[in-house]
Amino acid sequence: MSGHTTLGPGGEFDRIRRILSSLGANARGIGDDAALVDIPVGHKLVASTDSSVEGVHFRRDWMTFEEIGYRATAAALSDIAAMGAAPLGVLLAIALPESDLDSLDSLVRGCGEAAKVSGTAVIGGDLSGSPTLTIGVTVLGSAVRPISRNGAAAGDRIYMTGKLGGSGLGLAAMQRGEAPPAGAREKFVRPIPRIPEAAWLADRGATACIDISDGIVGDLGHIALASGVNLLVDIERIPLFPGAASDTALSSGEEYELCVTAPQDLDVEGFRSAFSLQLTLIGYVESSTSPGVIFRKSGAQVRASGSFTHFTK
Amino acid sequence: MSGHTTLGPGGEFDRIRRILSSLGANARGIGDDAALVDIPVGHKLVASTDSSVEGVHFRRDWMTFEEIGYRATAAALSDIAAMGAAPLGVLLAIALPESDLDSLDSLVRGCGEAAKVSGTAVIGGDLSGSPTLTIGVTVLGSAVRPISRNGAAAGDRIYMTGKLGGSGLGLAAMQRGEAPPAGAREKFVRPIPRIPEAAWLADRGATACIDISDGIVGDLGHIALASGVNLLVDIERIPLFPGAASDTALSSGEEYELCVTAPQDLDVEGFRSAFSLQLTLIGYVESSTSPGVIFRKSGAQVRASGSFTHFTK
Numbered sequence: 001m002s003g004h005t006t007l008g009p010g011g012e013f014d015r016i017r018r019i020l021s022s023l024g025a026n027a028r029g030i031g032d033d034a035a036l037v038d039i040p041v042g043h044k045l046v047a048s049t050d051s052s053v054e055g056v057h058f059r060r061d062w063m064t065f066e067e068i069g070y071r072a073t074a075a076a077l078s079d080i081a082a083m084g085a086a087p088l089g090v091l092l093a094i095a096l097p098e099s100d101l102d103s104l105d106s107l108v109r110g111c112g113e114a115a116k117v118s119g120t121a122v123i124g125g126d127l128s129g130s131p132t133l134t135i136g137v138t139v140l141g142s143a144v145r146p147i148s149r150n151g152a153a154a155g156d157r158i159y160m161t162g163k164l165g166g167s168g169l170g171l172a173a174m175q176r177g178e179a180p181p182a183g184a185r186e187k188f189v190r191p192i193p194r195i196p197e198a199a200w201l202a203d204r205g206a207t208a209c210i211d212i213s214d215g216i217v218g219d220l221g222h223i224a225l226a227s228g229v230n231l232l233v234d235i236e237r238i239p240l241f242p243g244a245a246s247d248t249a250l251s252s253g254e255e256y257e258l259c260v261t262a263p264q265d266l267d268v269e270g271f272r273s274a275f276s277l278q279l280t281l282i283g284y285v286e287s288s289t290s291p292g293v294i295f296r297k298s299g300a301q302v303r304a305s306g307s308f309t310h311f312t313k
Numbered sequence: 314m315s316g317h318t319t320l321g322p323g324g325e326f327d328r329i330r331r332i333l334s335s336l337g338a339n340a341r342g343i344g345d346d347a348a349l350v351d352i353p354v355g356h357k358l359v360a361s362t363d364s365s366v367e368g369v370h371f372r373r374d375w376m377t378f379e380e381i382g383y384r385a386t387a388a389a390l391s392d393i394a395a396m397g398a399a400p401l402g403v404l405l406a407i408a409l410p411e412s413d414l415d416s417l418d419s420l421v422r423g424c425g426e427a428a429k430v431s432g433t434a435v436i437g438g439d440l441s442g443s444p445t446l447t448i449g450v451t452v453l454g455s456a457v458r459p460i461s462r463n464g465a466a467a468g469d470r471i472y473m474t475g476k477l478g479g480s481g482l483g484l485a486a487m488q489r490g491e492a493p494p495a496g497a498r499e500k501f502v503r504p505i506p507r508i509p510e511a512a513w514l515a516d517r518g519a520t521a522c523i524d525i526s527d528g529i530v531g532d533l534g535h536i537a538l539a540s541g542v543n544l545l546v547d548i549e550r551i552p553l554f555p556g557a558a559s560d561t562a563l564s565s566g567e568e569y570e571l572c573v574t575a576p577q578d579l580d581v582e583g584f585r586s587a588f589s590l591q592l593t594l595i596g597y598v599e600s601s602t603s604p605g606v607i608f609r610k611s612g613a614q615v616r617a618s619g620s621f622t623h624f625t626k
Contacts, residue, residue: 033361033392033393033395033396033462033523033524034359034360034361034392034393034395034396034398034452034454034459035359035360035361036357036358036359036396036459037357037358037359037360038357038358039352039358041354044349044350044351045349045350045351045352045358045401045453046347046348046349046350047347047348047350047360047402047404047436047437047451047453048346048347048348048404048437049362049404049405049406049437049438049439049449049451050406050439051406051408051439051441051443051447051449053408053441053442053443053447055443055444056408056441056442056443057441079346079347080346080347082346082347083346083347083349085347088358089360091360091361091362091451092362093362093363093364093406093449093451095364095366095369095445095447123360124360124361124362125362126362126363126364128364128366128369128370129366129369130364130366130368130369130445130447131368131444131445132408132443132444132445132447134364134366134408134443134445134447134449136362136364136406136447136449136451138360138362138404138406138449138451139347140358140360140453141347146347146349149346210346211346
């Protein structure tokens with residue numbers, strides 16, 4: 001407690017502002033109590049906030065500061081993708097120990113890079129001291145018709161983008177102190193928010209969408225519960241990241257691939273050629289009086305449940 | 314590091330959601346990857362983010378958890394007030410030790426209360442574990458013509474709302490382990506974002522506005538620098554909180570009163586009768602080739618400089 005302290009993106013934000021200025025086009029409109037954003041007429045504002053905490057979401061011996069900033073920002077952008085929305089700007093709330101100040105430039109550069117990858121920019125923020133390095137990321141976006149979790153209907157197909165388990169494979173290796181297999185570290189450290197992919201899916205009638213952040217079991221559970229339906233998923237259909245076991249993949253969070261439901265067959269070849277990414281039919285939606293997710297393997301039904309949560313109580 | 318972790322307002326936000334549901338009207342629209350907000354046609358979105366960190370912005374032996382949540386949220390709302398904007402919703406990113414989980418209800422209740430005081434609600438958020446209790450608050454608002462910091466022009470008057478130094482007085486007493494004087498603790502613990510007051514001032518032509526969060530010296534400096542003008546302030550005119558010394562008041566941050574510039578005399582009596590709060594002319598704006606804030610006392614000019622920042626480097 002060093003006496004009097006500040007709140008708000010005032011003087012203390014000058015440093016972030018200076019760093020962002022050095023990034024050029026990645027920073028704009030910063031320099032007031034709040035950021036200003038134009039929302040396209042007819043669009044709804046879509047907003048999401050997310051924290052990355054050292055020792056909980058990342059370890060500094062696994063990643064550079066730039067990667068820490070990138071990953072925290074990409075994770076927040078993925079929530080906007082899951083709504084089928086286009087990002088309009090990123091707000092950073094960085095809290096860090098004074099001894100990490102020399103790394104702030106790298107951290108913010110990583111945040112700006114993730115914003116740029118998704119076609120947006122850091123537009124405001126806040127810097128404060130803290131014993132624990134914490135990156136709070138709020139993403140603002142907009143969409144004419146955001147896809148929510150509650151639109152899945154009986155008869156819909158269930159699709160997912162990409163492959164599952166790469167992030168979990170990378171994490172497990174780093175936890176064991178080993179070098180992750182090729183591509184797996186990249187998947188953990190530099191996830192790609194599926195922004196244009198989600199817009200493509202929204203345009204083709206996706207009825208519900210979620211990004212895989214807690215693990216596919218729990219995440220599909222959110223859709224099932226919100227929509228009041230059963231999701232039947234054939235485990236064998238889920239594309240696995242090379243080297244990932246099926247069980248690992250099912251429980252792997254922070255994958256940031258999308259799961260969507262859609263009333264008709266989607267053009268998986270069109271998707272692949274547009275994004276160089278696979279889109280796979282993994283199951284379908286049934287009506288239910290007791291909503292949930294049913295995973296099937298070799299014909300047998302296994303009702304899966306539970307995903308990682310920070311606190312068990 | 315408890316193995317795999319989540320990001321995003323998914324499963325882990327269920328607890329916040331449940332708490333907010335119990336608050337009734339203070340929570341709405343929560344339950345998806347992101348919050349949805351309608352921006353009134355012709356309005357600009359105004360967004361600000363802010364963190365309150367234990368040991369930096371507050372100490373738990375000074376305040377209840379409800380007060381910690383209230384204060385963190387009020388501080389963020391004050392940035393929206395400083396833009397002359399109306400709040401549309403609050404996003405919470407709460408990171409806390411598992412041992413504090415029993416206090417989460419109180420914390421979120423305080424956040425919801427501050428939102429309600431400003432006529433808005435908590436509309437989304439994120440919960441995660443952390444060794445350090447951290448409350449990230451993002452406020453979304455809108456305004457037709459936001460007041461920025463760069464509109465002050467030569468000849469403008471400078472006004473401030475309320476009295477200065479109460480928060481500093483409360484803080485100083487708590488730091489000494491003493492009971493703060495009457496009203497001073499309240500001013501520190503339960504600041505009131507000046508939302509309707511700012512709208513009143515904006516309607517009457519305020520050209521620049523800032524909330525006093527870093528201390529009036531530094532905060533006015535932001536206006537001076539952004540507007541390219543000199544601000545001349547008569548220290549004797551600044552209304553002091555009962556018992557606050559002038560020097561204490563000048564360096565007191567987290568007061569959350571507003572400073573505005575305006576091209577003509579404002580109806581201070583009308584303001585007082587509308588809000589039961591004083592509005593005081595404290596100085597005027599001069600053109601300058603070397604922008605800054607000049608404080609005058611007993612006729613003598615003192616160029617004041619510097620406000621508290623978290624880091625000196």
